[in-house]
Amino acid sequence: MRKVVRPESQPESIVIRPFRIVVLSLTLALLANPAPAQDAAPAGIRTSAGTMSVETVAGGFENPWSLAFLPDGRMLVTERPGRLRIVNRSGTVSAPVAGMPPVYANGQGGLLDIVPAPDFETSRLIYFSYAEPREGSSGTSVARAKLSENGGGARLENLEVIFRQQPAAGGSSHYGSRLAFGRDGTLFVTLGDRYSLRGEVQKLSTHIGKIVRINPDGSTPADNPFAKTANARPEIWSLGHRNVQGAAIDPQTGRLWTVEHGARGGDELNHPEAGMNYGWPVITYGRDYSGLAIGEGTAKPGMEQPVKYWDPSISPAGLAFYTGNLIPGWKGDLFTGGLSGTRLVRLRLDPSRERVVEEEALLTERGERIRDVRQGPDGALWLLTDDPGEGRLLRLAPGE
Numbered sequence: 001m002r003k004v005v006r007p008e009s010q011p012e013s014i015v016i017r018p019f020r021i022v023v024l025s026l027t028l029a030l031l032a033n034p035a036p037a038q039d040a041a042p043a044g045i046r047t048s049a050g051t052m053s054v055e056t057v058a059g060g061f062e063n064p065w066s067l068a069f070l071p072d073g074r075m076l077v078t079e080r081p082g083r084l085r086i087v088n089r090s091g092t093v094s095a096p097v098a099g100m101p102p103v104y105a106n107g108q109g110g111l112l113d114i115v116p117a118p119d120f121e122t123s124r125l126i127y128f129s130y131a132e133p134r135e136g137s138s139g140t141s142v143a144r145a146k147l148s149e150n151g152g153g154a155r156l157e158n159l160e161v162i163f164r165q166q167p168a169a170g171g172s173s174h175y176g177s178r179l180a181f182g183r184d185g186t187l188f189v190t191l192g193d194r195y196s197l198r199g200e201v202q203k204l205s206t207h208i209g210k211i212v213r214i215n216p217d218g219s220t221p222a223d224n225p226f227a228k229t230a231n232a233r234p235e236i237w238s239l240g241h242r243n244v245q246g247a248a249i250d251p252q253t254g255r256l257w258t259v260e261h262g263a264r265g266g267d268e269l270n271h272p273e274a275g276m277n278y279g280w281p282v283i284t285y286g287r288d289y290s291g292l293a294i295g296e297g298t299a300k301p302g303m304e305q306p307v308k309y310w311d312p313s314i315s316p317a318g319l320a321f322y323t324g325n326l327i328p329g330w331k332g333d334l335f336t337g338g339l340s341g342t343r344l345v346r347l348r349l350d351p352s353r354e355r356v357v358e359e360e361a362l363l364t365e366r367g368e369r370i371r372d373v374r375q376g377p378d379g380a381l382w383l384l385t386d387d388p389g390e391g392r393l394l395r396l397a398p399g400e
Contacts (some may be wrong), residue, residue: 044400048346048360049329053399057382058091061391064384066113066128067372071121077384077393078128080110086154087393099145099156104131104138107172113179117144117216124148126156127216129177129189132164139168140175140191144216162218163235165207169194174261178247178319183254186213186221188237190244190258198281201240204232209280211244211258211272213237225275240278240303242266246319246336253353259319259336262286263294265311269336269347269356270304279303285311308356314341318372318384326379326397335381337370344370344383344396368392 044051063080070076075087082103086094103111109131117125124146132141142163145156174192181187193201193209201209204226212235213224226232237256246259250271260268260278266286270278282295283303299305310316316336323331334347341361348358363370371386380397 045363045365047362049327050398051400052327052396054363054366055395055397057089057393057395058087058093059390059392060093061085061384061387061393062389063110063386064391064393065111065371065386067374067382067384067393068114068116068126069374069376069382070116073377075382075393076114076116076126078111078114079391080112081105082111082130084111084114084128084156091393095153097147097154097156099159101130101143101159101161102133104133104172106131106138109138109172109175112140112175112177115179115181118181118185127162127179127187129175129179131172131175132161134168137168137170138172139194140165140177140189142177142179142187142189142214142218160218162216163189163212163214165191166233167197167200167206167208169197169208171196174243176244178245178258180247180249180256182213182249182256186215188213188247188256190241190247192243193241193280198242201242201280202277202282204229204236204239207233207235209241210239211237211241211256237274238272238276238278240280240282241272242280242284245315245317248319248321248334250353251321251323252332255353257319257321257334259316261315262309262313263288264291265309265313266294267310267313267316268306269308269316270306271353273304277303278306285309286313307354308347310341314343314345315339316341316345317370317386318374320373320375320381322375322381324375324379327381335373337373337383339369339371339386342367342369344373344381363396 066078068076077085084097112129114128127144129142131138143161145159148157173195176190176192178190189212197208200206220234226236227234243261244258255271257271263286266284283300318337336345343364344362346360350357369386372384374382376382380395383394385392
């Protein structure tokens with residue numbers, strides 16, 4: 001796999017010789033159009049479902065954040081600095097898709113989640129979330145646009161911002177943000193507490209620390225729990241969240257499931273219900289990074305308990321239910337990545353879909369931050385590893 005020159009790299013000398021100019025030119029060309037990974041030989045690992053191979057399909061991404069499959073099997077990959085790529089199954093990576101809006105690419109901000117519309121084959125619409133720059137601050141926003149492809153490359157057309165988190169905030173932390181289409185066609189958007197605004201999380205007058213539910217055009221569904229509540233943001237679905245970075249719809253029940261970054265020892269798995277309060281920052285199983293307690297403890301009447309929490313934290317990211325036939329031993333299980341935990345986590349739910357009864361840590365020996373996980377149309381699990389210049393697209397499937 002090619003080596004990407006990171007922004008902090010410095011020349012050894014201020015004297016630039018001619019051969020260095022050639023190398024620099026080639027490097028810049030590769031940055032504009034990443035090549036397929038060269039170290040794609042599968043590596044076998046033992047799991048509860050048998051031996052799996054891990055194949056590097058493409059590499060050289062800069063902080064890849066989200067992966068989504070198009071109906072023809074190609075993949076959309078977002079890079080946090082603001083680039084959208086299209087990847088073929090063979091690993092060929094496109095030049096950046098044109099027409100992306102400006103993003104606030106600082107800290108945890110940038111281009112975030114992406115999903116094709118349920119009717120993509122006819123509409124060609126894609127939806128994406130990003131940290132939007134706003135007059136000296138930033139906030140999580142959601143846009144939709146038509147993906148147009150022709151001989152001149154891919155571009156976004158008719159771009160429309162359909163949702164903006166309010167209020168915006170300074171700083172560059174805790175944007176969320178995952179997108180998930182429900183069975184009824186509405187869109188769930190997860191929103192962080194922006195770190196500095198956690199005092200706003202319990203207020204219905206803001207979008208801070210909320211999950212919202214909107215129609216595909218950005219309007220508010222009439223049956224949202226606070227649609228008719230005075231002084232409440234009508235888009236709110238649930239509240240009391242810190243920084244939700246994974247969202248998926250249970251194929252058996254149609255319910256939304258999420259994974260959430262807590263503080264130290266406070267990561268959570270939830271299935272957020274309409275109008276429910278999940279406690280942050282009043283109750284949590286985590287402690288502040290200083291070691292001090294947060295809030296009032298771990299439970300309070302009127303606030304929901306997580307289905308599961310992680311202590312120590314793993315920083316869960318991405319979420320997917322496995323429904324394929326390629327790995328029958330994992331059918332029905334839930335998968336999430338780990339950033340600080342550097343792993344892929346498999347979770348098995350009980351028949352009621354209310355409790356976790358089994359957990360398996362996978363790929364721990366690789367030491368890679370896993371940012372997103374999706375099931376591909378081939379039945380394999382596809383992963384994104386998060387790195388400033390060597391982020392990779394991996395395929396996990398049965399093999400030796």
